[in-house]
Amino acid sequence: MIHDKKAHKYGMVIDLDKCTGCGTCAVSCMSENNVPFKEDESDKKDSITWMRVYRLTNNKPFPDTEVAFLPRPCQHCGGKGDHGHSPCVSVCPATATDYGYDTGIVSQIYTRCFGCRYCMAACPYHARYFNWWDPVWPEGMEKYLSPNVSPRMRGVVEKCSFCYHRYQLAREKAYASGSDEIPEADYQTACTTACPAGAIVFGDLNNPSHKVHQIVKPDPHPDPLNPDVVGKSRNPKVFRLLERLGTNPKVYYMSEREWVRKLGDHYLDGEWDKVKNVYGSASHE
Numbered sequence: 001m002i003h004d005k006k007a008h009k010y011g012m013v014i015d016l017d018k019c020t021g022c023g024t025c026a027v028s029c030m031s032e033n034n035v036p037f038k039e040d041e042s043d044k045k046d047s048i049t050w051m052r053v054y055r056l057t058n059n060k061p062f063p064d065t066e067v068a069f070l071p072r073p074c075q076h077c078g079g080k081g082d083h084g085h086s087p088c089v090s091v092c093p094a095t096a097t098d099y100g101y102d103t104g105i106v107s108q109i110y111t112r113c114f115g116c117r118y119c120m121a122a123c124p125y126h127a128r129y130f131n132w133w134d135p136v137w138p139e140g141m142e143k144y145l146s147p148n149v150s151p152r153m154r155g156v157v158e159k160c161s162f163c164y165h166r167y168q169l170a171r172e173k174a175y176a177s178g179s180d181e182i183p184e185a186d187y188q189t190a191c192t193t194a195c196p197a198g199a200i201v202f203g204d205l206n207n208p209s210h211k212v213h214q215i216v217k218p219d220p221h222p223d224p225l226n227p228d229v230v231g232k233s234r235n236p237k238v239f240r241l242l243e244r245l246g247t248n249p250k251v252y253y254m255s256e257r258e259w260v261r262k263l264g265d266h267y268l269d270g271e272w273d274k275v276k277n278v279y280g281s282a283s284h285e
C-alpha cells in the first residue's frame, strides 16, 4: 500500500507574506469541525483550536520592527524517511491515531482514544488538544453543528484532520461520476476556502497539476544532508517547521523574508547555514 503509485499526499502551503493574522482560518475550522469552546477562553492552555495563529516578530526596535503571522494546523507528519511513522502515531498504544497511506492524512479515531495523551507529549508542534470537559454549546447553537463531523466527548484527544469528511464527500462524488480522480477544487479544507487573503493553498503534493505541488516542488529523494528528511521543497522560499527533526510535515510555509524562515525552523545559534533550504536562500532580511 505504501508504494501505491496512485496514493495521494495531501498537504498545504501557507504564504506568510500574505497572512494578515485575521484568524478567519481558525474560526472557520472551529465551525466546520464542531470544535467546542468554553465560556472563558482566556486560559489558552485549555482551549482547543485545531488551527492556531502565532505572531512572530523580528525583535528589532522601531522603525525596523516587522511582524508575521503563522497559522499552525496539524502538520500531518510522514515521520522519519516519510514512512508513515509520525511521532504521534508511533506512540499511541490504542491505534487511535493512524497514518493514511492512501492520503498522507493522520487521523484521530475518538472512540479508540482512552486519553493517555502520549501523542500530545510526542507532537513537536503542539497540534493536539485534550477534551477536559464534554462540549457545551450556547442554547440553540447545537442546531448549527456540522452533521458530517462527530463532536468529541470528555477524555479524548483531538486535532486537525485536513477536513477529512470533505475528502470522503469528494471521493464519493468522484466514484458516483465513474471516476477515481478527485478534482483539485472538490477537496479543499475549510481554512483554505475561508482565508480572505488567499494565503493557504491545499491539494495533492503528488499531483504535478495541483498548485500546491507547483509551489512546493517537493524533492521525492532523501535530503543528502539528512536522509530522514524527504520531500524537501525545491523552492528556496519554502520551508517546513523543524524540518531537520525528520518529522516530514505536509504543511509547508513560504516567505520572501529570511528572518521569517529562520524563526520557523527555530534554529540555534550557528545552526542556520546547516539547516536552511539546500536549494539556496535568496534572502530578504
Ligand code: SF4
Pocket: 073, 074, 075, 076, 077, 086, 087, 088, 089, 106, 122, 123, 124, 125, 126, 127, 128, 159, 247
Ligand atoms: S503535527 Fe503532531 S499531531 Fe500532527 S501528525 Fe505531526 S506529531 Fe502528529
Ligand code: SF4
Pocket: 018, 019, 020, 021, 022, 023, 024, 025, 026, 053, 069, 071, 194, 195, 196, 197, 198, 199, 200
Ligand atoms: S485566514 Fe488567512 S490571513 Fe487570516 S490568519 Fe488564517 S491564513 Fe492568515
